Amino acid sequence: MHTSAQQFKPQAHDALANPVIRKNFRGAMDFLRNKRKGVIPDDAEFHALQKVCEQIKQQCLAELPELLEQLEKNCLANGIQVHWAETPAEANAIINALIDKHSGVDVVKGKSMVSEEIGLNDYLDARGKSCIETDMGEYIVQLAGEHPSHIIMPAIHKNAQEIGQLFHDKIEDTPFTTDVDTLINIGRQQMRKRFEHAHIGITGVNFAVAETGTLCLVENEGNGRLSSTAPPVHIAVTGIEKVVKYLADVPPLLSLLTRSATGQVITTYFNMISGPRKSDEKDGPEEVHLVLVDNGRTQAYADEQFRATLQCIRCGACMNHCPVYTRIGGHAYGTVYPGPIGKIVSPHMLGMENTQDLPTASSLCGACEEVCPVNIPIPTILQRLRTQLNQGNADKRTLRGAGSARKASEAMIWKVWRYLCVHPRLYRLATQSVARLRKLVPLVKSPWNQGRVSPKPAPKTLNELLHKKGKTNANKPWMIV
Amino acid sequence: MQIPVRCYPPKPDKVYLYGTCLVNSFAPESGLDAITLLQHQGIEVVYPAGQTCCGQPAFNSGYTDEALAVAKAQAALFPEPWPVVILSGSCGGMMRKHYAHLAPNDEQLAEFASRVYEFSEFLLHVLHIKLEDKGESQQVTLHTSCAGRREMGIHPYGESLLRQLDKVELLEHNYSTECCGFGGTFAVKHSDISAAMVEDKSRNLRESGASQFVSTDWGCMLNINGALEYQQQPLRGLHLASYLRQRTLPEHSPEQE
Numbered sequence: 223m224h225t226s227a228q229q230f231k232p233q234a235h236d237a238l239a240n241p242v243i244r245k246n247f248r249g250a251m252d253f254l255r256n257k258r259k260g261v262i263p264d265d266a267e268f269h270a271l272q273k274v275c276e277q278i279k280q281q282c283l284a285e286l287p288e289l290l291e292q293l294e295k296n297c298l299a300n301g302i303q304v305h306w307a308e309t310p311a312e313a314n315a316i317i318n319a320l321i322d323k324h325s326g327v328d329v330v331k332g333k334s335m336v337s338e339e340i341g342l343n344d345y346l347d348a349r350g351k352s353c354i355e356t357d358m359g360e361y362i363v364q365l366a367g368e369h370p371s372h373i374i375m376p377a378i379h380k381n382a383q384e385i386g387q388l389f390h391d392k393i394e395d396t397p398f399t400t401d402v403d404t405l406i407n408i409g410r411q412q413m414r415k416r417f418e419h420a421h422i423g424i425t426g427v428n429f430a431v432a433e434t435g436t437l438c439l440v441e442n443e444g445n446g447r448l449s450s451t452a453p454p455v456h457i458a459v460t461g462i463e464k465v466v467k468y469l470a471d472v473p474p475l476l477s478l479l480t481r482s483a484t485g486q487v488i489t490t491y492f493n494m495i496s497g498p499r500k501s502d503e504k505d506g507p508e509e510v511h512l513v514l515v516d517n518g519r520t521q522a523y524a525d526e527q528f529r530a531t532l533q534c535i536r537c538g539a540c541m542n543h544c545p546v547y548t549r550i551g552g553h554a555y556g557t558v559y560p561g562p563i564g565k566i567v568s569p570h571m572l573g574m575e576n577t578q579d580l581p582t583a584s585s586l587c588g589a590c591e592e593v594c595p596v597n598i599p600i601p602t603i604l605q606r607l608r609t610q611l612n613q614g615n616a617d618k619r620t621l622r623g624a625g626s627a628r629k630a631s632e633a634m635i636w637k638v639w640r641y642l643c644v645h646p647r648l649y650r651l652a653t654q655s656v657a658r659l660r661k662l663v664p665l666v667k668s669p670w671n672q673g674r675v676s677p678k679p680a681p682k683t684l685n686e687l688l689h690k691k692g693k694t695n696a697n698k699p700w701m702i703v
Numbered sequence: 704m705q706i707p708v709r710c711y712p713p714k715p716d717k718v719y720l721y722g723t724c725l726v727n728s729f730a731p732e733s734g735l736d737a738i739t740l741l742q743h744q745g746i747e748v749v750y751p752a753g754q755t756c757c758g759q760p761a762f763n764s765g766y767t768d769e770a771l772a773v774a775k776a777q778a779a780l781f782p783e784p785w786p787v788v789i790l791s792g793s794c795g796g797m798m799r800k801h802y803a804h805l806a807p808n809d810e811q812l813a814e815f816a817s818r819v820y821e822f823s824e825f826l827l828h829v830l831h832i833k834l835e836d837k838g839e840s841q842q843v844t845l846h847t848s849c850a851g852r853r854e855m856g857i858h859p860y861g862e863s864l865l866r867q868l869d870k871v872e873l874l875e876h877n878y879s880t881e882c883c884g885f886g887g888t889f890a891v892k893h894s895d896i897s898a899a900m901v902e903d904k905s906r907n908l909r910e911s912g913a914s915q916f917v918s919t920d921w922g923c924m925l926n927i928n929g930a931l932e933y934q935q936q937p938l939r940g941l942h943l944a945s946y947l948r949q950r951t952l953p954e955h956s957p958e959q960e
């Protein structure tokens with residue numbers, strides 16, 4: 223199943239009508255919300271730590287160019303080779319060339335959303351290389367020929383029944399079961415075989431530490447550790463915004479990342495990769511590469527307000543708490559990153575012309591901002607994106623594809639609205655006329671009427687009632703009532 | 704974002720009332736009830752006749768120039784240093800939080816926004832109101848608006864006021880912190896997502912068992928009441944101002960005055 227951001231509306235429509243999707247997401251989001259609450263019981267403590275994390279990320283972004291240079295220098299000193307990719311195509315080509323150089327065909331991959339972002343699996347597939355996912359959720363979606371529906375829980379849209387059926391259909395000699403432990407064991411057996419023979423291991427990176435040239439990887443299944451140590455070559459791929467300045471920046475970020483994401487105080491594995499195997503060491507990869515991807519991030523970086531988008535540590539809490547995501551699930555967005563973070567980051571990656579319906583698909587309720595561990599003002603950014611979408615003035619269109627959703631008719635409505643609102647007499651006349659025609663209002667049908675009747679204006683406006691009642695003061699434009 | 708802690712002024716003699724465009728057109732009785740309650744606290748209420756809309760619909764739709772022009776025109780109507788009591792957490796949030804986004808260096812807008820108090824906030828923290836319940840026993844539930852909760856932080860205040868009413872039992876409802884799906888133009892642009900949200904919200908309110916729900920925001924209530932009416936359910940929402948007026952000053956109904 224392939225979805226696209228241009229088809230957001232029909233995809234959302236289908237998802238809403240699918241009771242399995244509705245039930246799976248509601249249940250899973252409730253579970254994740256409660257897990258988070260269990261480890262973040264105290265608002266004051268959360269806000270204090272959130273402030274620290276926000277400041278760390280803001281400081282790191284303020285120094286981003288210098289930190290990236292420092293990261294490269296220190297990685298090289300550690301024996302980690304650094305590659306820069308401006309586009310997904312460049313990133314794929316770099317990774318493909320590295321695989322070729324080592325005559326590899328068997329690739330194992332730990333969970334990496336940036337590898338999804340660049341479409342690595344499809345790229346390698348088309349070149350006869352098999353890249354198998356080793357994170358259980360990713361493995362499930364790969365087996366099903368799908369894409370992740372959540373950045374932390376890729377297969378959250380599937381229940382045990384569906385996974386049991388999938389394994390039964392796709393893996394030889396596998397009886398149908400819905401027992402979760404059995405299912406996990408089946409997946410594990412499949413992956414073990416691949417780890418033994420893999421030539422290349424690919425992973426993501428959660429924090430790249432500039433001062434030490436260390437790559438930190440947060441995971442629960444041990445597949446990240448295996449992917450980065452068992453094969454002779456390890457390729458880490460990540461976005462440029464993942465760099466942090468100091469090693470000391472990591473503990474607070476890690477602490478809020480795991481608590482926000484899965485409600486864990488710490489994950490089962492936390493890997494710090496500081497270079498290839500040394501001559502006196504018995505294991506570890508012979509080569510380590512770091513591929514740093516831009517893919518639209520510098521566009522967000524260039525704008526003071528949009529820059530906050532890059533503070534994201536990909537915890538997924540915003541989607542877990544989003545009333546829209548909870549109802550339509552991840553695939554409906556048609557983007558690699560769904561939910562609130564997807565709405566604010568995808569326009570930079572794909573262009574506004576391809577993501578027109580995303581910034582408007584929010585009631586701006588603010589649940590995302592409330593839980594974001596790095597305090598990204600997501601609703602404010604969505605509002606700014608809407609301004610860009612409708613921007614009529616070419617000089618103010620700063621984002622790729624800005625102005626692409628501008629409709630002359632809509633712009634005209636707001637111009638008229640403005641005129642009325644700053645001309646109180648006319649406004650009064652207009653609202654009173656609507657009040658007189660109140661009986662006709664329910665006859666006007668609009669999308670609002672989906673599941674709702676139209677509100678009926680009152681027979682007299684407040685202004686009118688007060689005019690009758692109040693003492694108007696000739697010299698002052700107000701009434702004392 | 705954390706909402707800054709607010710210091711409240713002593714009880715004033717006079718306040719401005721900002722009715723909001725929705726109250727003006729759809730629920731004028733909420734405005735009248737709010738005025739009655741304020742007057743009974745010995746406060747003179749001044750209502751600038753030129754008030755129209757806070758600018759939020761245009762702002763949320765990405766039409767910032769239009770929103771700013773309207774915001775400036777509104778602020779200019781409230782020149783005296785009196786508190787501005789507003790009948791919506793959402794419009795209040797627009798003024799308190801987003802006017803600064805529209806024009807970060809506009810001192811007049813900032814000064815105006817600093818005087819804006821949402822109705823329940825004003826009753827509780829400025830007037831320190833003591834309510835005397837004169838109504839029959841009733842079970843109610845409170846719908847808190849997202850902007851009231853997350854932009855103004857006023858969500859506990861409605862509850863505190865309702866808890867002062869002896870014969871009113873406040874019932875919880877599931878997912879009380881989740882959005883009702885209104886969101887202005889969102890309800891039209893993404894009507895099916897919005898409809899799914901309000902369907903859940905109206906069910907949760909119904910399942911609380913309350914015979915009445917109360918809210919500080921007419922935006923949410925037009926949405927939720929519209930859904931309840933569509934579902935042919937008897938439950939309806941009432942503005943907190945009207946509910947408090949009915950419970951504590953039943954003899955002062957707007958129709959009789």
Ligand code: SF4
Pocket residue numbers: 482533534535536537538539540541562563590593594595596597598
């Ligand atoms: S935007 Fe915030 S809440 Fe959402 S994934 Fe990023 S860090 Fe987590």
